[in-house]
Each structure stands twice: as C-alpha cells, then as structure tokens.
Amino acid sequence: MKIKHQLAIFNALTRLLVIVVLWLMLPILVENVVYRHINNGLLEKKKKFIDHLDRNEINDFIENSDDSTETYSQFSTLHSEFLVLSKSPIKHNQKKAVFTNEYRIIEGEENEYRILQYHFTFDNQGYQLEIGSSLGEVKDLTFIIKFFIIIVFVVILFITFLADTFYIEYLLKPFYKIIDTKIRRVNEPEAFDHTPIKARSRDFRELDFVLNQMMDRIAELFKKEKQFISNVSHELLTPIALLKNKFENLLQNESLDDNAFDKIAGALRTLDMLKKIINNLLLISRIENNQYEANESINFHELITDLQVDLQDRMEDREIQFLNKMEHDFIFTGNKTLIHILIYNLVINAVKYNKPKGSILVTDGFLEDKYFISITDSGIGMMASQIENIFNRFARISSDQDGQGLGLAIANSIASFHHIEIKVTSVINEGTVFMLLFPVAAKYN
Numbered sequence: 001m002k003i004k005h006q007l008a009i010f011n012a013l014t015r016l017l018v019i020v021v022l023w024l025m026l027p028i029l030v031e032n033v034v035y036r037h038i039n040n041g042l043l044e045k046k047k048k049f050i051d052h053l054d055r056n057e058i059n060d061f062i063e064n065s066d067d068s069t070e071t072y073s074q075f076s077t078l079h080s081e082f083l084v085l086s087k088s089p090i091k092h093n094q095k096k097a098v099f100t101n102e103y104r105i106i107e108g109e110e111n112e113y114r115i116l117q118y119h120f121t122f123d124n125q126g127y128q129l130e131i132g133s134s135l136g137e138v139k140d141l142t143f144i145i146k147f148f149i150i151i152v153f154v155v156i157l158f159i160t161f162l163a164d165t166f167y168i169e170y171l172l173k174p175f176y177k178i179i180d181t182k183i184r185r186v187n188e189p190e191a192f193d194h195t196p197i198k199a200r201s202r203d204f205r206e207l208d209f210v211l212n213q214m215m216d217r218i219a220e221l222f223k224k225e226k227q228f229i230s231n232v233s234h235e236l237l238t239p240i241a242l243l244k245n246k247f248e249n250l251l252q253n254e255s256l257d258d259n260a261f262d263k264i265a266g267a268l269r270t271l272d273m274l275k276k277i278i279n280n281l282l283l284i285s286r287i288e289n290n291q292y293e294a295n296e297s298i299n300f301h302e303l304i305t306d307l308q309v310d311l312q313d314r315m316e317d318r319e320i321q322f323l324n325k326m327e328h329d330f331i332f333t334g335n336k337t338l339i340h341i342l343i344y345n346l347v348i349n350a351v352k353y354n355k356p357k358g359s360i361l362v363t364d365g366f367l368e369d370k371y372f373i374s375i376t377d378s379g380i381g382m383m384a385s386q387i388e389n390i391f392n393r394f395a396r397i398s399s400d401q402d403g404q405g406l407g408l409a410i411a412n413s414i415a416s417f418h419h420i421e422i423k424v425t426s427v428i429n430e431g432t433v434f435m436l437l438f439p440v441a442a443k444y445n
Helices: 003-051 055-064 136-181 202-251 258-288 300-310 312-317 336-352 407-417
Strands: 071-075 081-087 097-106 109-122 125-134 296-299 321-324 330-334 359-367 370-377 421-427 431-437
Touching: 003 097, 003 109, 003 125, 003 136, 109 136, 136 202, 202 258, 258 407, 296 300, 296 336, 300 312, 300 321, 300 330, 300 336, 312 321, 312 336, 330 336, 336 359, 336 370, 336 407, 336 431, 407 421
Parallel strands: 321 359
Antiparallel strands: 071 081, 081 125, 097 109, 109 125, 296 330, 359 370, 370 431, 421 431
C-alpha cells in the first residue's frame, strides 16, 4: 500500500475516533442543555405558583379534589405536565428544590418526567409541591440529533478522506518523482539525472540534494571498481600467459625426463585453472557492475537446441539422454551471451551430477503469467542445506567432480542482472529441478 493511502487512512481513522467520541458525548451535552432549560421552566412555574399561593388557592385545590386524600393535583393536556400539591411534615433541613427523573402514572398512562420537588411551609403547615414535565420529547429530540450527527459525520469523513488523498498526493508528488527518476537508477550511475527536483517542501529538496551527492560518490566508486577490474585483468592474466608460454617451451626440451615433464604439465593445468577462476570472477564482477548491454532478442528454443548439439559428445560419453520438450517460441530481451552462459551452466551442472545412463529433461510453459524454463535431471540430488548454499561462490555439491564452484554463482548473477528468478527443488538420489521464471515484460510469439 502506498504511503499516501496509508496517511489518508490514518487521518480518516483519527477523524472517525473523534467522531465516535463526539457522537457518544454530544447527546449527553444536549440532554444537559435540555434539562437546564426544563429546570428553569419548572422553577419559573414554581415561583408563579408560590407567588400567587394563599389560603383561597389552597381551598380551591381542596374543593376541586375528587377524593378525601390530602393530595391536590392538576394536569395539562396530553399528560405533558402535571402539578401536585400535598401536605407533608415540616422539614427544617430539607433543600428548598430538588430535581429528579421519575416514572409517574398519570390518568392510567406511565411516562418519564423531569420533576421539581419543593417543600415549603404555609400557616404552620408543611407542603410538598411537585411540578413535572414529560421527557418523551427530549428522548425523541436526542434520537433525531444522534441520527443527524451520524449522517453529517459520515459525509464529513468521506469528504475529508478524499481531500486528504488528493492533498497528500500533491504533497508527495516530488517524493515519487525522486523515486522514479533517481532512486530506481541507483544501479545506473552513468545515466543518473542530477537535475534538481522542484519541490515546495524543504525536506524533499534536502533529500534530492543528498541523493545527488550519494550518486556522485557511487559513480566515482563504480569508476574505480571498473578500473580495478581492468588492472586485475592485465596484471594477473598477463603473467599467467607468460608463465604458460615458458612452460610450453620447456616441454619442447628433449632433455626432460618423465618426472620433470609431468611436473611441468601439472603446472600448466594449474595455470589454466587459475586463469579460468580469474576470468569467472571478472565475469561475475562485470555482471554485478552492469557492464553489459541487455537489448538483444533471445529465442530460447533455438538456444536450447544449440546447447544440445554442443554438449552431445559429453552426454554420449556418460550415456545421458537429453529430452527437449519445449513447446513455445518465446522471445526475451537481454544479453544473448550471458543468457547462453546461464543455461549452459545449468545444463552442464545437470550433466556433471547426473547418474550414468540418466536423463535431462527441458520443458517450458507459463506459471502465474510468467514464462518458465525447467531443467530436470535424474542425478544424485541435494539436501535442503546444500540447496541454500549452491549459489555461493566456490560452493560445490560433490568433491568428486571437477570445477571451481563458480558455475552456479555466475548463473545466479546473470539471472539477477536480467531479473530472472531461479527456483530449485531436489530429492536425494532422484534428481534436481532448476526452474527459471522470467519477468512478465518478455514477449511471446
């Protein structure tokens, strides 16, 4: 997931958290405001009632009472309000006014009310006055407010998420440009673009400046390494060639006995091996330093056919059967020489570690939209611990076979250079499978 989407989601989640908190707290605040308004209304009604209260008023309550109790009441329409006056003992320490929420049955209907309870004394007689206001409308109002808040907050969340996405995209545009034009070219210092990136943010300008400095240092190191490789090629291979020439001249001397002849021949073999190791190491170094072009069209079917012809004599010596069952003419853009070395090393490896009268099977196909070439042998196989190390330099599966342990290391370097994935599966005494998975950019004819 891109960083802009992560930032937008983080901001949206933060807003959502705030919205949830507000959604939980706002109704409480609304209820407090409404209760304060109702309390003020009840206090005002109480004040009017007490201000006009006299013996005649109390007598009117008594005369209009329908029962013999000493409680006198009146109700508004729809049971939204009520007023109850009743006699009670005189309470000297009782608070003047108390507000409570209680359920009351008024004319057979139960509702919740906000009730003001007020104790007072009149003509040496204690009274309790209760004035109630229905809370049904408050709850309806609270529900409507909650629903409205949800709708508004969802709309706000959606709008701000879109705004964040576009704004973050605008802010990070220089960052992605730095990635596309500079960081992805870290392996191509010669083609690196040092043009400063236009950015409003000082941080991005600083990042661009530091990357330019870093690439200057990398380019200088690449240049020094290439020079070193060139020097090694000259300083090491030239003396080897001179020594080999001198030993070959010594072999022409007829005065040499058999013992001296064998020693000189052994020295020549050692020089050949040393020359081969140096050339292989130089090849790996050049590949890893991107000193090869990769713009040639390669037909794998033709390449495998040519390899089969080149290795036919070696396979016949061990009576190994080579089966080419490739079904696709697949064209890949890369370095033809390096790809030839890659597949040659895998096939020669299958020959070296195969059993006498064994077989080598080459197939191709598609796996997860990627073209693959599979090289399967019926050889000695490998353990899991061996598979982990086969691409290391100088690693060898078996000490019984000739070689310096650089073939698979070279193959791995070539594969990495072409963005080819190598998968290896093996079973002891049954054989090994090397599968090359090519990038999707390759073309099929």
